[in-house]
Amino acid sequence: MGNAEGVTERLPVFVYGSLRVGEGNYLRLARGNTVREVSAVLPRHRMYRNWLYDDYYPCVTDGDEGERVVGDLLYLRPESYEEVLASLDALEMYDPATHSGPYLRVKRTAFAADDAERAHPIAAWVYHASPETLASRTEDDRIAGGDWLEGRRTEGEE
Numbered sequence: 001m002g003n004a005e006g007v008t009e010r011l012p013v014f015v016y017g018s019l020r021v022g023e024g025n026y027l028r029l030a031r032g033n034t035v036r037e038v039s040a041v042l043p044r045h046r047m048y049r050n051w052l053y054d055d056y057y058p059c060v061t062d063g064d065e066g067e068r069v070v071g072d073l074l075y076l077r078p079e080s081y082e083e084v085l086a087s088l089d090a091l092e093m094y095d096p097a098t099h100s101g102p103y104l105r106v107k108r109t110a111f112a113a114d115d116a117e118r119a120h121p122i123a124a125w126v127y128h129a130s131p132e133t134l135a136s137r138t139e140d141d142r143i144a145g146g147d148w149l150e151g152r153r154t155e156g157e158e
Contacts, residue, residue, distance in 0.1 A: 009107070011124050011125050012075045012122060014040060014124040029088060035078075040073045040110040041119075044064065047142070047143040048060075048137040048141040060126065070148075070150070089105060104130050
């Protein structure tokens with residue numbers, strides 16, 4: 001979602017699935033295009049499996065107190081910010097012109113730890129599941145603990 005001039009606010013991107021540091025889509029789209037990457041938590045959010053072919057990727061939505069999603073904040077390089085964000089939008093099938101797609105880029109507050117291990121709030125872009133995507137999710141699709149990587153390890157899908 002851009003501002004009145006159509007320019008997107010240059011926020012870090014909170015990622016929680018295949019875009020997490022070291023994962024496949026991170027290596028393909030973000031590696032070398034960040035100035036910093038920080039482990040973070042997205043409070044009051046819940047995570048679901050979003051099945052695609054024979055595998056699943058996570059999707060998130062707003063949740064209740066005590067729920068959280070684990071991920072990383074990617075601080076994109078200023079000189080390639082628009083290009084990389086457009087690539088992330090394309091990966092998530094998000095259309096910023098119509099604010100539509102299976103994932104919607106929304107602004108939320110994540111918490112990152114600083115060098116002293118104190119959590120501090122950071123405004124970030126997050127790809128949320130659209131209402132249509134969420135409509136087909138059930139409690140059986142829920143990823144307990146909100147950590148996609150841990151969930152995949154637990155399920156033996158490393």
